[in-house]
Amino acid sequence: MNEIAVKCDGLVKTFxxxxxLRRLNLLVRKGEIMALIGPSxxxxxxxxxxxxGVIPPDSGSISIGGDLVAGPGLVVPPEMRRVGMVFQNYAxxxxxxxxxxxxxxxxxxxxxxxxxxxLQLVRLSEHANRMPNELSGxxxxxxxxxxxxxxxxxxxxxxxxxxxxxxxxxxxxxxxVRAILRMSGTTAIFVTHYQEEALFMGDRVAVQSxxxxxxxxxxxxxxxxxxxxxxxxxxxxxxxxxxxxxPEGVKTEIGMLQTNNEVRIxxxxxxxVRADDVHITPDPSSNAIVLTREFRGMVNVYRVRLPSGxxxxxxxxxxxxxxxxxxxxxxxxxxxxxxxxxxTTP
Amino acid sequence: MFDSTYMARRYSGRVISRIGxxxxxxxxxxxxxGSLVAIAxxxxxxxxxxxALGAGDAAWEELxxxxxxxxxxxxxxxxxxxxxxxxxxxxxxxxxxxxxDLPMRRMWAVLTPLPLVVPSYVGAYLMISVLGPRGLLQxxxxxxxxxxxxxxxxxxxxxxxxxxxxxxxVLLSTRAALLRMNPAMEEAARNLGSGxxxxxxxxxxPQLRPSLVxxxxxxxxxxxxxxxxxxxxxxxxxxxxxxxxxxxxxxRTMAAILALVLVLIAMTILAVDVRTxxxxxxxxxxxGSVGSAVTxxxxxxxxxxxxxxxxxxxxxxxxxxxxxxxxxxxGISAGVDLSSLWVSALNSLLTSGAAAGLALVAAIPVAVLSxxxxxRASSILExxxxxxxxxxxxxxxxxxxxxGANYARPLYQTMALLLFGYVIxxxxxxxxxxxxSLLQLSPSLEHAARTLGRGxxxxxxxxxxxxxxxxxxxxxxxxxxxxxKELPVTLILSPLGFRTxxxxxxxxxxxxxxxxxxxxxxxxxxxxxxxMAMLVMRERERIxx
Numbered sequence: 001m002n003e004i005a006v007k008c009d010g011l012v013k014t015f016x017x018x019x020x021l022r023r024l025n026l027l028v029r030k031g032e033i034m035a036l037i038g039p040s041x042x043x044x045x046x047x048x049x050x051x052x053g054v055i056p057p058d059s060g061s062i063s064i065g066g067d068l069v070a071g072p073g074l075v076v077p078p079e080m081r082r083v084g085m086v087f088q089n090y091a092x093x094x095x096x097x098x099x100x101x102x103x104x105x106x107x108x109x110x111x112x113x114x115x116x117x118x119l120q121l122v123r124l125s126e127h128a129n130r131m132p133n134e135l136s137g138x139x140x141x142x143x144x145x146x147x148x149x150x151x152x153x154x155x156x157x158x159x160x161x162x163x164x165x166x167x168x169x170x171x172x173x174x175x176x177v178r179a180i181l182r183m184s185g186t187t188a189i190f191v192t193h194y195q196e197e198a199l200f201m202g203d204r205v206a207v208q209s210x211x212x213x214x215x216x217x218x219x220x221x222x223x224x225x226x227x228x229x230x231x232x233x234x235x236x237x238x239x240x241x242x243x244x245x246x247p248e249g250v251k252t253e254i255g256m257l258q259t260n261n262e263v264r265i266x267x268x269x270x271x272x273v274r275a276d277d278v279h280i281t282p283d284p285s286s287n288a289i290v291l292t293r294e295f296r297g298m299v300n301v302y303r304v305r306l307p308s309g310x311x312x313x314x315x316x317x318x319x320x321x322x323x324x325x326x327x328x329x330x331x332x333x334x335x336x337x338x339x340x341x342x343x344t345t346p
Numbered sequence: 347m348f349d350s351t352y353m354a355r356r357y358s359g360r361v362i363s364r365i366g367x368x369x370x371x372x373x374x375x376x377x378x379x380g381s382l383v384a385i386a387x388x389x390x391x392x393x394x395x396x397x398a399l400g401a402g403d404a405a406w407e408e409l410x411x412x413x414x415x416x417x418x419x420x421x422x423x424x425x426x427x428x429x430x431x432x433x434x435x436x437x438x439x440x441x442x443x444x445x446x447d448l449p450m451r452r453m454w455a456v457l458t459p460l461p462l463v464v465p466s467y468v469g470a471y472l473m474i475s476v477l478g479p480r481g482l483l484q485x486x487x488x489x490x491x492x493x494x495x496x497x498x499x500x501x502x503x504x505x506x507x508x509x510x511x512x513x514x515x516v517l518l519s520t521r522a523a524l525l526r527m528n529p530a531m532e533e534a535a536r537n538l539g540s541g542x543x544x545x546x547x548x549x550x551x552p553q554l555r556p557s558l559v560x561x562x563x564x565x566x567x568x569x570x571x572x573x574x575x576x577x578x579x580x581x582x583x584x585x586x587x588x589x590x591x592x593x594x595x596x597x598r599t600m601a602a603i604l605a606l607v608l609v610l611i612a613m614t615i616l617a618v619d620v621r622t623x624x625x626x627x628x629x630x631x632x633x634g635s636v637g638s639a640v641t642x643x644x645x646x647x648x649x650x651x652x653x654x655x656x657x658x659x660x661x662x663x664x665x666x667x668x669x670x671x672x673x674x675x676x677g678i679s680a681g682v683d684l685s686s687l688w689v690s691a692l693n694s695l696l697t698s699g700a701a702a703g704l705a706l707v708a709a710i711p712v713a714v715l716s717x718x719x720x721x722r723a724s725s726i727l728e729x730x731x732x733x734x735x736x737x738x739x740x741x742x743x744x745x746x747x748x749x750g751a752n753y754a755r756p757l758y759q760t761m762a763l764l765l766f767g768y769v770i771x772x773x774x775x776x777x778x779x780x781x782x783s784l785l786q787l788s789p790s791l792e793h794a795a796r797t798l799g800r801g802x803x804x805x806x807x808x809x810x811x812x813x814x815x816x817x818x819x820x821x822x823x824x825x826x827x828x829x830x831k832e833l834p835v836t837l838i839l840s841p842l843g844f845r846t847x848x849x850x851x852x853x854x855x856x857x858x859x860x861x862x863x864x865x866x867x868x869x870x871x872x873x874x875x876x877x878m879a880m881l882v883m884r885e886r887e888r889i890x891x
Contacts, residue, residue, distance in 0.1 A: 052797050078796035085797045091790040095812045104808075105798030151799055 003030040004066070005155050005187040011050060011060035019046045022211035023060070028155065033181060033188045035202025035219075037195065039234065043211045044191045048157050051189070052085055053078040065154040084153030088160045090144040092132040098143050099128040105151040118146040121180060137165050138173045145177060149184055156181070156188045162197065174201060195235055199223060207231045225260065229341050232272040237301075239312045240270040242343055250340060253308050254278075254330045260337035268343035273332070275301055275315040282322060283329035290326045304330060373719065373802075379711035384730040386708075387770055390745030391609070391737070397748060398606050401599040408603050417604065421583040421611070424501065424576070425569040428508045432565045433558060435509070435658060436516035441550075442651050444524040446642050454655045455521075461662040462514040463874040465831040467574025467852055468867045469507045472666040474498060474578060475673065475860040482669065503579035508572060510662040512565045519561035523554050542642065563619040570612050571738035573834040578855055584608040585740040585834065592744055592838070602748065605741040612736040670864055670871075677861035686845070687865050694846040697761070697836075698829035701768035702822045705776045708769055713780035718789065731777045734770050742770050743838035764839040771835060772825040779821020783814040820880065827877045831870050847873075 006028040013021040018041035026047075028034045038044050049055045051062060053069065053076060061071030064083060069076040084105075093101050103115045119125045122142035132140060141161060148156055161177070162170045178201055181188050190201050198205050199219040206216045207230075215227040226232035229240070243252035245267050250257045257271050280290070280302060287307040294301040295318070302314045302322060312330065322328065398405055408414060442448045443455040461469075476482045477498045484495050496502075527550070535549040536542075573585040582590070584604055591601040644651055709731070716728035734742070746767050750758035757763045787810065795805040833848045840849065847866040854863035 052793070054793055054796065077801070078793075079799045079801050081797075083797055085794065087790045087794060089788060089790060091788060091794040093791060093795070093809060093813075104795065104800075107799075147794075147798065153797075 004028070005030040005032075005064070006051065006189065007063040008047070008051070009061045009063075011047070011062070012058045013043070013046055013050060013055070014058055015046070019043045020211050021046055021050070021057075024208075024212055026206060026213055026216070028187060028189060030187055031185055032203040033178070033190055033201060035198035035205045036189055036191045036208060037193060037198040037205060037234075038208035040193060042208045044193075044208055045159060047208070048085070048159055048189070048191060051155070051157060052083050053081050082151070082154040084148035084151065084156040086141075086144045086148050086156065086158045086161045088163055090132075090140045090164075092140055092143055092147075094132055096132075097128065098124060098130050098132065098135070101132065101143055102147045102150055105147060114150060118150050121149070121184065122146040138169050141165065141173055142176070145180060149180075149186060154187065156186050158188060158190045160191055160193070162192075177201075199235075207234060209234070224336070224339075226272065226339055229270075229272075232339060232341070236274045237313055239273045239275075239310075240341070240344075241273050241310065241312065242268060242270050243340075244268055250338075253306055253310075254312070255332055257332055257334075258337045259340045261340050263340065269340040270343050271338050271340045273312060273338065274334075275313040277332060277334040277338070278304075278312050278314040279331045279333045280304060280314045280316070280322070280328040281331070282326050284327055286327045286329045288328055288330050290322050290324055290328055292324055293322065302328075304328060306330065376711045376715055376719075377723075380715045380724075380727050383708045383712055383773075384727050386766075387730055387734065387773065390742060390749055390770065391733070393749045393753075394602050394605055394609075394741070394745045397599065398602040401603070405599060405603055408600050409607070414604065414607070417582060417584055417587045418607070420501075420581065421570065421608075424504055424508070424581065424583055425566045427505055428512065428569050429562045429565045431505075431509045432513040432516045433562055435513045436520055436561065437554070437558070438651075439513075439655065439658065440517050440520035440524055441546075442644075442655065444521055446644050446651065447648065448644065448655065449648060449652050454659070457659050457663060458655065459514040459518055460875075461511050461666075462518075463871060464511055464666065465574065465833070465848070465851075465870055465874065466507065466511055466572050467578055467833055467848070467855070468870060469511045469666065470503070470575040470578040471851060471855040471860070471863055471867065472669045473503060473507050474855070476665070476669055477503075480858065482672070499580045501581055504576050504581040504583075507575045507579065508569055511575075512568045513658075513662075515564040515568065516558065516561035519557040519564070520554055523557035524550075527553055560619065563615055567612060567615050567619070567735075570608065570615065571740075573738070573740050574852070584611075585738055588740050588744060589834070589838075592747070598744075598748060601744055605744050608738060609736055609741055612738065613733075616736045670868055673861045673864035674868060677864050680861060682862050682865070684865060686850070687869075690845040690847050690850045690866060691869060693844060694830050694848070697764060697768070697846065698826050701765050701772065701829045702776075702826035704765055705769045705772050705825055706780075706818070706822050708773055709776040709780050712773075713777050713784055716777075717781055717784040718792075728777065728781075732774045734772075735774050737770070739767075739771055739832060739834040740838075742767050743835045746770075747838055759841050761841060761844075764836065764841070764844075767835040767839045768829050768832065771832065772829060775825050775828070776821050779824065780814075780818055783817025783821075784810075786817070787813055823880065824877045827873055830873050 004027055006026070008024060008026040011021050011024040021043045024043070024047065026034075036044055036047070046055075050057050050070065051064070056075040057070055059072070062069050064081055068074060069081050093104065096104065099115050099119065102118050103111055106114050115128075116125065119128055122145055124139060124142055124146065127135065127139065132143065135143065144161075158177075162174055165173055174197065190198075192198050192201070199222075202219055204216060205219050205222045207214045207222060209230050215222055215231045217225075217227075222231065223235050226235060232238045232240075241252045241254070241257075243250040243257065245251075245263045245265050246256075247265060248256055250259055250263075250269060250271055252271060257273075259269075259271065261269075263269055280288075288304055291303045291305050291311075294303070298318055300316045300318055300320065300322075302316065304312050304314055306312060314330070316322075401408075439454075439458050443451055443458060448454065474481065477495065478484075479495070481495075481498075484492065487495075531553075532545055532549055535545045540548060570583075571585070572583075573589065576583045577586045577589065580586075584607065588601045588604045588608070591604065592598060712727055712731045715724040746763055747758075750763050754763075757766075791809055791813070792805050795809045796802070800808065830846075831848055833852060836846055836848050837852060840846070845853075847870050850866040851863045851870065854860070854866075
């Protein structure tokens with residue numbers, strides 16, 4: 001189970017504008033779904049293009065299924081790599097039927113049976129003779145998946161595959177896709193820039209920023225114990241509160257907070273505080289006041305100004321309504337230790 | 347530490363990555379083919395340049411002589427006045443047919459751009475056969491005692507013919523701009539208290555400016571490149587002066603120098619055109635079509651406007667068509683031999699067909715490289731292929747004659763050289779058509795096919811070609827039909843005694859056998875209307891989609 005499916009070692013790729021990679025390392029284990037997340041321009045798509053082999057790296061190496069496919073003096077062309085890919089725009093061949101699209105990557109005598117099996121897997125058997133433009137977005141998505149899975153690739157790459165679907169379809173389709181990948185035991189690298197999608201889809205999550213992987217871990221790990229300030233900010237709505245480390249915890253302006261990091265007493269740190277950890281109640285005697293309320297449906301997110309002039313966000317149920325300019329008492333109620341980072345302000 | 351093969355591989359990897367290629371393998375053939383095409387294209391121009399420079403002091407003396415200045419003056423004067431007049435005709439026509447309640451607006455919208463399909467030497471021929479000496483008009487007026495008409499030859503004839511044939515360029519670009527224009531802007535101007543005239547001058551016209559300039563530059567280029575009309579009208583602009591020089595003198599250096607000056611002017615116009623085009627499309631970008639524009643009521647101006655459209659269409663379309671028909675009937679009743687017509691029609695078909703096929707083969711590597719291997723090298727290649735836009739047919743013909751006579755004697759006066767000339771002249775159009783259809787194909791389709799285990803050539807055959815061929819075919823057909831009516835290259839490079847439709851018209855008119863020119867001219871007009879019909883049909887399809 002711990003066999004390595006994809007190994008990227010010190011990948012460098014320079015571009016004039018955005019999307020460059022700077023000595024990127026990544027290990028994907030066989031059979032797992034690796035969710036790759038990062039802001040646009042961080043080089044996610046570049047990484048996928050390097051793995052499929054449409055562009056060569058400037059330096060560094062890539063192995064797939066134990067075979068070196070790109071490295072010093074070696075570039076294996078895409079058609080010889082056993083890498084499947086599902087594209088953002090699906091890239092279905094418009095002049096071929098659904099069945100012919102799936103058959104495109106298949107060979108040999110069992111081809112027709114394989115096509116039938118793949119279409120069955122994605123529940124599109126009755127659409128075999130349709131043309132791609134006669135399908136809904138979700139159906140096109142499944143054809144693309146069947147086509148890419150057909151040749152049984154060593155690894156399947158999915159490049160923001162749900163971004164062309166509306167939000168209702170998206171939830172349904174991503175459940176299906178996850179189930180299909182599980183069923184076929186496929187190793188997959190799933191690229192997204194939605195935090196929620198990465199946490200749902202990935203067995204592990206890799207957070208990429210500015211051409212490097214910042215952290216790799218289980219979804220809970222990456223969300224709960226962010227390794228860097230960037231990961232903390234990117235994976236959740238996070239405010240950073242400065243404080244001083246004391247024996248009982250970190251002393252901040254909203255009270256004593258517990259941290260899971262080992263820090264020396266007396267040092268200054270910034271504690272990562274998420275909106276769901278911050279509780280507020282109206283209190284006329286408090287110096288903190290609500291500035292704005294952002295109504296998101298099920299919840300309200302309040303922006304609160306602390307006496308020091310810093311801001312924290314607080315997430316409350318939609319029934320709890322507080323008008324802007326109301327003084328509130330801010331209470332930290334995380335129920336778990338918080339992460340802190342070396343302080344930026346003394 | 348680094349042995350040589352390692353370095354070689356590293357280096358090739360770097361080249362590929364810099365070009366941003368995804369066709370890692372299989373690109374070598376494309377680059378070789380593309381470079382060969384570019385070199386072949388540059389041969390004539392470079393040769394012309396060397397030839398002119400080789401003449402030394404004599405070249406400079408000729409360049410700054412009074413004669414050259416006169417030719418330059420005539421060319422610029424003709425181009426300027428034709429362009430200006432086209433603007434004055436086209437803007438009212440465009441506005442009337444798009445935005446007003448002009449009587450029979452739809453009919454005028456269809457008829458006004460049609461003169462575009464008449465080759466310039468055919469237009470000149472019809473004009474001369476009516477207004478010239480021994481022409482129809484004089485014939486009709488003779489009983490009234492009119493012995494001489496004002497001379498049609500020279501500037502007036504050239505100006506009249508070229509204006510009538512090329513105003514559609516401005517008309518079409520202006521119409522397109524008017525149709526794209528966001529009517530909300532006009533309504534806003536009216537709401538802000540501006541009257542209809544004020545709105546036209548302060549809101550509509552400024553927005554039309556980029557398209558007007560673009561259309562006007564097309565007309566200028568058309569006049570600069572034209573050989574047929576100015577020659578038949580005996581007005582010596584550059585193209586005619588070059589031809590006369592080439593025909594009469596032993597020293598062809600003078601012709602080469604004139605040709606270079608002409609190329610320089612055309613390149614300047616083209617450079618301006620490229621810049622304004624960029625801006626024009628930028629202007630088009632911010633259009634959200636919000637409802638359709640209100641039709642403007644002309645009121646008292648309704649019938650005068652009608653008469654204006656009627657006059658233009660009569661002069662540019664109805665009269666030439668009628669005259670052509672008349673000559674055709676006269677020719678047939680006088681027993682003009684039609685057998686030579688079929689020979690020249692067949693010759694035209696064969697040479698144009700071969701030219702279109704060759705241009706396609708030459709264009710594929712250039713287009714694929716420029717679309718899929720974006721980078722400095724491929725953009726240079728693409729620009730070289732577009733450079734022929736700045737080469738009037740007369741210049742291409744002259745350069746190839748020089749080249750053939752001095753360096754490729756076996757090719758001189760053969761079909762191969764004629765086809766080579768056609769390919770140089772028409773390559774830009776095919777490259778443009780191929781590029782347009784390749785650009786519509788998302789590279790992720792080819793990428794997907796590669797990840798499914800197919801090699802680059804296989805992908806081109808099974809994915810790229812089946813999806814893009816309609817656009818490619820349209821481009822090739824367009825070239826085929828354009829090559830049919832080409833005159834100067836055909837005239838100069840054809841093997842001895844080889845006649846096509848265009849040279850038949852030319853020689854018949856040159857000798858004032860007006861009836862004999864009618865049948866090939868009619869065939870040419872019909873053939874040139876096909877691409878227009880094709881474009882119109884495609885436009886319709888796009889609207890229905």
